[in-house]
Amino acid sequence: MVAQVLLLAMGAYTGLGLIVALLFVTFGVARVDPGASGAPLLFRALIAPGCVALWPLVLFWWCSAGGAAGARVGGRGSA
Amino acid sequence: MSASYTGIGWNRQKRIYDAVMIASIVIFLGAFYGLGRVLFRPPHDATDETLLIRGLGSCAIIMLHIVLWIGPLARLQPRLAPLLYNRRHLGVGTFVLGLCHAAFATVQFHGFGNVNPLVSLLTSNTQYGSLARFPFEVLGLAALLILFLMAATSHDFWNRNLTPRFWKSLHMCVYGAYALLVAHVSLGTLQQERSPLILATVGVSVAVTIGLHLAGARREARTDRGSEPAAGDSGPWIDAGPAADLPMDRARIVCARGGERIAVFRHAGGVSAVSNVCRHQGGPLGEGKIVDGCVTCPWHGWQYRPGDGCSPPPFKERVETYRVRIVAGRVRVNPTALAPGTPVEPAVIEEGARV
Ligand code: FES
Numbered sequence: 162m163v164a165q166v167l168l169l170a171m172g173a174y175t176g177l178g179l180i181v182a183l184l185f186v187t188f189g190v191a192r193v194d195p196g197a198s199g200a201p202l203l204f205r206a207l208i209a210p211g212c213v214a215l216w217p218l219v220l221f222w223w224c225s226a227g228g229a230a231g232a233r234v235g236g237r238g239s240a
Numbered sequence: 241m242s243a244s245y246t247g248i249g250w251n252r253q254k255r256i257y258d259a260v261m262i263a264s265i266v267i268f269l270g271a272f273y274g275l276g277r278v279l280f281r282p283p284h285d286a287t288d289e290t291l292l293i294r295g296l297g298s299c300a301i302i303m304l305h306i307v308l309w310i311g312p313l314a315r316l317q318p319r320l321a322p323l324l325y326n327r328r329h330l331g332v333g334t335f336v337l338g339l340c341h342a343a344f345a346t347v348q349f350h351g352f353g354n355v356n357p358l359v360s361l362l363t364s365n366t367q368y369g370s371l372a373r374f375p376f377e378v379l380g381l382a383a384l385l386i387l388f389l390m391a392a393t394s395h396d397f398w399n400r401n402l403t404p405r406f407w408k409s410l411h412m413c414v415y416g417a418y419a420l421l422v423a424h425v426s427l428g429t430l431q432q433e434r435s436p437l438i439l440a441t442v443g444v445s446v447a448v449t450i451g452l453h454l455a456g457a458r459r460e461a462r463t464d465r466g467s468e469p470a471a472g473d474s475g476p477w478i479d480a481g482p483a484a485d486l487p488m489d490r491a492r493i494v495c496a497r498g499g500e501r502i503a504v505f506r507h508a509g510g511v512s513a514v515s516n517v518c519r520h521q522g523g524p525l526g527e528g529k530i531v532d533g534c535v536t537c538p539w540h541g542w543q544y545r546p547g548d549g550c551s552p553p554p555f556k557e558r559v560e561t562y563r564v565r566i567v568a569g570r571v572r573v574n575p576t577a578l579a580p581g582t583p584v585e586p587a588v589i590e591e592g593a594r595v
Binding site: 165167168190194196197198199204207210214215 | 245246388398
């Protein structure tokens with residue numbers, strides 16, 4: 162019973178995470194970090210799993226950045 | 241390196257690094273399977289699936305050991321620093337192998353009943369009070385979740401946005417994953433193997449891991465104890481040793497008592513000193529070398545000009561610089577950090593000094 166509830170909760174968390182991650186890597190990431198504007202698809206795919214895992218934080222960043230592009234940090238980098 | 245994010249910043253070294261990693265994995269899995277077929281004969285026969293599951297798990301834990309060992313090894317033997325260059329791909333590779341191991345094992349041992357395989361994994365054995373029957377799979381699952389979090393946040397985007405300090409702390413969880421995996425392998429072996437060979441190997445590996453980290457920490461502590469104030473000099477200048485002994489394009493790391501580490505580099509223009517801490521993930525700049533006229537971090541190759549601590553354009557990172565002079569053939573460094581990016585004239589080594 163406990164295991165089932167645990168897995169259900171994890172499934173719900175992951176499901177919500179997938180939706181947030183998809184929207185974030187498509188529309189939100191450049192607002193949060195201007196270094197990501199115009200970044201290639203591979204970059205978006207590589208950060209997506211982290212967005213699924215940390216979606217509440219990602220959502221918080223996105224809301225904090227609001228409409229102002231570049232509200233957080235500049236960036237350079239790769240994997 | 242690029243001014244904005246890329247997917248993977250491929251260059252020749254990274255390609256070679258990854259090619260060697262993938263080839264080694266394939267060779268290891270092939271050798272493991274071949275040896276398994278020879279060694280496990282009836283009545284101790286092992287199916288192909290079992291060999292694959294064990295091979296993937298063994299490869300993952302060996303790679304995790306390599307990930308953990310190359311940090312202190314590079315500290316003790318600077319020639320091994322290139323191994324650090326693409327360590328995060330090794331980490332991601334470890335996670336992928338662990339995931340394959342877990343997926344195959346879950347399907348093999350829990351996938352053919354009428355209960356959800358994950359529910360079965362969590363509920364089929366609940367003897368947490370017994371060492372001999374402990375559900376070791378759960379420990380592996382917990383380790384896999386930690387490795388996932390680390391692999392998923394390995395891109396520079398996360399380092400930037402989580403802040404390097406938090407990112408570093410998060411990635412220190414690798415030691416938690418390591419402890420869980422050692423317990424996972426040890427308990428699994430206790431329950432399924434008669435031969436003490438695997439347990440002994442795990443014990444030796446853990447001892448080597450601890451030993452290497454202690455030796456690396458001792459080496460760092462020696463640097464951190466601080467260099468002597470320079471004799472006969474006014475002010476806070478510290479002695480950084482004979483200028484002639486400083487190898488060309490390499491650094492000596494010094495530290496004022498209780499102060500920050502400083503990397504003192506000898507380069508074509510003379511001797512310059514910059515902060516030892518890379519702006520990227522805190523890599524030890526003094527363990528890197530001068531490439532194309534720039535101090536190059538041994539971890540992922542970020543660069544800074546020795547004369548002013550600035551990354552070459554189009555990059556904008558800067559590290560602190562320090563005043564340097566040479567008195568009676570010895571390098572002296574003023575340990576008061578100048579603002580990041582402050583230009584400092586290199587100290588010139590007289591003609592005839594050894595390289
Ligand atoms: S720590 Fe990554 S380049 Fe220095």
